[in-house]
Structure formats: C-alpha cells, structure tokens
Amino acid sequence: MVTRVRKTKSVDRILAAAAELFYLHGLRGVGVEQVIERSGVAKSTLYVHFRTKEDLVAEYLRRTDESWRARLRAAAEAAGPAAADQLVGVFDALVDAFDRHGFFGCPFISAAVETTLDSEARAITIQHTERRQEWLAELSEQAGASDARGLAQQIGLLIDGALASGRLLQDRTVVDGAKAAAGHLIGSHLAVAQPTSVI
Amino acid sequence: MVTRVRKTKSVDRILAAAAELFYLHGLRGVGVEQVIERSGVAKSTLYVHFRTKEDLVAEYLRRTDESWRARLRAAAEAAGPAAADQLVGVFDALVDAFDRHGFFGCPFISAAVETTLDSEARAITIQHTERRQEWLAELSEQAGASDARGLAQQIGLLIDGALASGRLLQDRTVVDGAKAAAGHLIGSHLAVAQPTSVI
DNA sequence: TATCATACGAACAGTTCTGTTCGATTAAGC
DNA sequence: GCTTAATCGAACAGAACTGTTCGTATGATA
Numbered sequence: 001m002v003t004r005v006r007k008t009k010s011v012d013r014i015l016a017a018a019a020e021l022f023y024l025h026g027l028r029g030v031g032v033e034q035v036i037e038r039s040g041v042a043k044s045t046l047y048v049h050f051r052t053k054e055d056l057v058a059e060y061l062r063r064t065d066e067s068w069r070a071r072l073r074a075a076a077e078a079a080g081p082a083a084a085d086q087l088v089g090v091f092d093a094l095v096d097a098f099d100r101h102g103f104f105g106c107p108f109i110s111a112a113v114e115t116t117l118d119s120e121a122r123a124i125t126i127q128h129t130e131r132r133q134e135w136l137a138e139l140s141e142q143a144g145a146s147d148a149r150g151l152a153q154q155i156g157l158l159i160d161g162a163l164a165s166g167r168l169l170q171d172r173t174v175v176d177g178a179k180a181a182a183g184h185l186i187g188s189h190l191a192v193a194q195p196t197s198v199i
Numbered sequence: 200m201v202t203r204v205r206k207t208k209s210v211d212r213i214l215a216a217a218a219e220l221f222y223l224h225g226l227r228g229v230g231v232e233q234v235i236e237r238s239g240v241a242k243s244t245l246y247v248h249f250r251t252k253e254d255l256v257a258e259y260l261r262r263t264d265e266s267w268r269a270r271l272r273a274a275a276e277a278a279g280p281a282a283a284d285q286l287v288g289v290f291d292a293l294v295d296a297f298d299r300h301g302f303f304g305c306p307f308i309s310a311a312v313e314t315t316l317d318s319e320a321r322a323i324t325i326q327h328t329e330r331r332q333e334w335l336a337e338l339s340e341q342a343g344a345s346d347a348r349g350l351a352q353q354i355g356l357l358i359d360g361a362l363a364s365g366r367l368l369q370d371r372t373v374v375d376g377a378k379a380a381a382g383h384l385i386g387s388h389l390a391v392a393q394p395t396s397v398i
Numbered sequence: 399t400a401t402c403a404t405a406c407g408a409a410c411a412g413t414t415c416t417g418t419t420c421g422a423t424t425a426a427g428c
Numbered sequence: 429g430c431t432t433a434a435t436c437g438a439a440c441a442g443a444a445c446t447g448t449t450c451g452t453a454t455g456a457t458a
Contacts, residue, residue, distance in 0.1 A: 010435075026312055028227045031415055042436045047417065105312070112367035113225055113304070113312045122367075129367060153373060154357075154380040161360030168311035168321075168328060174352065181353040184387040185380055209405075230445055241406045246447065 011049050013039040018060050023104055027057055027114040027121070058120045064107050065128040071096070072132065076139065083142035087155060087186055090136075091179035094162055098172050105167035109160065132156065145189040154185050210248050212238040217259045222303055226256055226313045226320070257319045263306050264327040270295070271331065275338065282341035286354060286385055289335075290378035293361055297371045304366035308359065331355065344388040353384050 017039035021030040032053050036043050050056040071093045079089020097103065108125050115122040136152035145151045162178035165171075216238035220229040231252050235242050249255040270292045278288020296302065307324050314321040335351035344350045361377035364370075 025315075026227075028225075028313070029315075032417085033415075042438095043417085044419080044437080045435055048434080051417095053416065108367075109308075109363055110312045112363060113309045114227070116224075116228075125367060129364070150376060150379070153376040154383075157357050157360030157364060157373065157377050157380060158353075159360070160363045161356030161358070164308055164311060164359045164363045165328070165356060168307075168324060174356065177349060177352040178356050180349070181356060181380075181384055184353075185383055188383040188387065231447085232445075241408090242447085243407080243449080244405055247404080250447095252446065 010041055010045055014041055014046055018056055023107055026110045061121055061124045068106055083139050084186055087139050088183050094175045098175055103166040105163040109163045151189040155182055158182055209240055209244055213240055213245055217255055222306055225309045260320055260323045267305055282338050283385055286338050287382050293374045297374055302365040304362040308362045350388040354381055357381055
C-alpha cells in the first residue's frame with residue numbers, strides 16, 4: 001500500500017513539474033532534464049513511468065483537459081442558474097487564471113502550435129476543444145439561442161483569442177474585453193431567437 | 200550591380216524557405232539545416248547573411264509583419280468605402296489565407312508561444328499586434344464606435360481566436376463564424392453610439 | 399586578364415536533447 | 429530478518445542542432 005503511495009507521489013511530482021514548465025515555456029521549450037530537476041526524481045524513474053517524452057506530454061495534456069474544463073464549468077456555475085449568465089461567467093475562469101499566475105494561455109494554445117499533425121498530443125488537444133465546444137453549445141441551447149453551435153463557436157473564438165493575446169501581451173484587459181464581447185454576442189443571438197426583447 | 204542581384208537572391212531564397220517552414224512547423228520546429236536544404240544555399244552562405252538563427256527568425260517576422268498587415272488592409276479596402284464594412288471585410292483576409300494554403304494561423308500565434316519573453320522575436324510580435332490594433336481602432340473610430348479601442352480589441356480577439364482554432368481544427372467555418380461575430384459586435388458598438396438605429 | 403565579392407561544400411567543434419543501463423539504496427510487507 | 433518494488437545516481441550512447449572554418453569555384457567588373 002505504501003509502495004503504491006510512493007509510486008503515485010513520483011508520478012505526480014513529475015506531472016506537476018511538467019505542468020508548470022510546459023505551461024511557462026511550451027512543450028518544445030522544456031527538456032526532460034529540466035522536468036527531472038524540478039521534480040527531484042531520477043531520470044531513470046521518469047522513464048519507468050513514461051516510455052517517452054511524448055507519453056509524458058500526452059498524459060500532461062489529458063490531465064490538463066479535465067482540470068481546465070472543470071474550471072470553466074465551475075466559473076460558469078458560479079455565475080448563477082441562468083444559462084445565458086453562465087456563458088458569460090465562463091470568462092471568469094480566464095480572469096482567475098490571469099490573476100493567479102500571470103497569463104500564459106491555456107496549454108492547448110501551445111499544443112496547437114507545437115505539436116505535429118499526427119501526434120497523440122494533437123489528437124488530445126482537438127478532443128479537448130471539441131468537448132469544450134459541445135458543452136458551450138449545450139449551454140447556448142439552454143439559453144435559448146436559435147443557432148446554438150454558432151454561438152458556441154463564437155464564444156470559443158473569444159476564449160482562444162483571449163488566451164493567445166493574453167499570453168503575448170500580458171494584458172488583463174483582453175480578458176475583460178472578451179467577456180464584454182461574449183455578452184454582446186449572446187445578446188445578439190438571443191435577440192434573434194426572442195424578437196420581442198429588442199426590436 | 201549583378202553581384203547585388205545575386206546577393207539579394209540568396210537572402211530571399213533563404214527567407215522564402217524559412218517562411219514556409221516556420222509557418223508550417225513553428226519556429227522551434229525548424230532547424231537551419233532544413234532551411235538551407237529547402238533554399239538550396241550553403242550553410243556558410245546563410246551564416247554570412249544572418250549572424251544567428253535568432254536573427255533569421257527576427258527578419259522573417261519583420262517581413263511577415265508587413266505582408267500580413269498589408270493583406271488585412273487590402274481585404275478591408277476591398278469591402279467598400281464604409282469603415283464598418285471594412286472592419287468586417289478584414290476577415291476576408293483570413294478566408295483567403297485558409298483557401299490558399301490550408302490554415303496554420305498567422306505566424307504570430309506561433310511566435311507568441313515559441314519565443315522567450317526577452318527575445319527580439321517577441322518584441323517584433325508585440326509590435327505587430329499593437330500596430331494592427333491601432334489600425335483597427337482607427338477604423339472603429341471612423342465607423343463611429345463610441346469605444347473604438349474596445350471594439351478594436353474585440354475584433355482582434357476574434358482574429359487571433361480564428362487563427363488559433365483554425366490552425367488546430369483545420370475547419371474553415373471558424374473563419375466564417377469569426378466574421379459573423381465581428382458583424383454582431385460592430386452592430387452592438389454602433390448601436391450604443393447611435394441610439395436611433397435600433398432602440 | 400587580374401581582381402573582388404559571392405557562394406559552395408564538406409568537415410568539424412561543441413552543446414543539448416532523448417533515451418538506456420545497471421549497480422546501489424531505501425523502505426514496506428511477510 | 430528477508431523479500432520485493434520503487435527509486436536513485438551516474439555514466440553512456442546516439443542523434444540533432446547551432447555555429448565555424450577554409451579551400452575552392454564562379455562570374456562580373458575594371
């Protein structure tokens with residue numbers, strides 16, 4: 001049992017170090033040497049748990065997929081019961097991320113750039129995006145948008161744009177701008193669905 | 200004179216090859232060896248014209264800055280004389296880019312991920328974005344937006360989002376979605392400025 | 399024809415990176 | 429106390445990458 005605990009600790013320390021480093025410097029900007037130094041494990045230990053660096057990257061992305069979508073969901077739910085409010089609330093997750101540790105984008109922006117077309121990493125990244133979009137489309141539908149997938153796509157664009165620009169400019173107003181834009185877009189889509197409200 | 204021509208040809212061939220390769224595989228995903236193989240020049244020739252790989256990357260980004268902004272401008276002007284139409288027309292540049300050679304994002308999304316904070320490449324990238332935003336803000340002001348910088352920022356988010364998502368998903372509908380979203384956002388901003396039009 | 403800049407090509411140095419190997423060590427379970 | 433699984437550490441192999449060097453070739457100009 002305790003052996004199990006030790007084993008888990010090693011893997012977790014590796015993945016925690018990898019997450020920090022990959023997040024800051026990108027997938028290709030971090031070598032396994034840096035990961036082992038930061039995590040404090042021996043290189044041979046790392047290669048016991050991960051066959052290649054690619055495997056490590058893939059596992060890192062899998063974990064990040066879940067935690068990142070969980071954060072988006074949590075931010076949405078914190079915005080209240082109305083689906084329209086939740087769609088706007090999603091952006092509070094970006095605000096939080098920015099305030100917590102500067103802003104280096106969600107790791108999937110990096111992954112979209114730094115992975116080859118045929119890699120497992122890219123497959124995971126695409127799946128992450130699709131899951132996110134599916135969820136945003138559900139929310140959009142609950143909010144009463146006539147073109148739920150279209151609204152979801154536009155909100156997704158704002159999220160990705162904020163992550164990319166935020167990383168580059170290190171300017172938190174982009175996140176606020178994204179949130180405001182989302183509000184406008186949701187308003188536009190619902191106005192079409194419920195013509196009574198505006199026109 | 201002819202020596203000048205030859206010299207220019209070498210540099211241009213190097214930069215053309217670099218542009219293609221960097222665009223497809225990212226800055227860190229391309230080695231100088233690949234650049235010289237593709238351009239057909241000797242390695243020593245490359246290092247005559249560029250002191251380091253970093254210098255090559257910087258020059259590549261400088262040229263791309265100009266050509267990319269020129270394309271955005273051309274697409275905007277092709278949309279007609281009205282500033283509001285031009286703001287929407289900007290996205291036709293993305294449509295064109297997608298149709299021409301698949302879609303791998305503008306190189307500055309890659310550069311935002313793959314450059315270190317203190318690099319010249321990042322400085323050029325930031326400057327590129329600022330110039331683009333300044334221009335978008337001018338257009339927004341001409342269109343009569345009350346918060347021109349705010350509108351420009353939101354349009355910029357859509358552009359960057361489309362570039363990032365488009366690269367990942369290879370789906371051209373994201374560009375159409377971005378364009379539609381821009382239309383909505385411009386409408387919202389102008390509605391505030393000119394209350395007579397909607398409410 | 400002599401000169402000068404440009405480019406070539408091929409070898410080489412030095413670093414960094416991924417991945418391997420293996421004997422020594424630690425600690426928990428029986 | 430013995431066994432077993434996990435870890436360590438340190439060396440090593442092999443590849444890839446950046447950057448250098450230098451003798452040679454080419455071609456335009458004077």
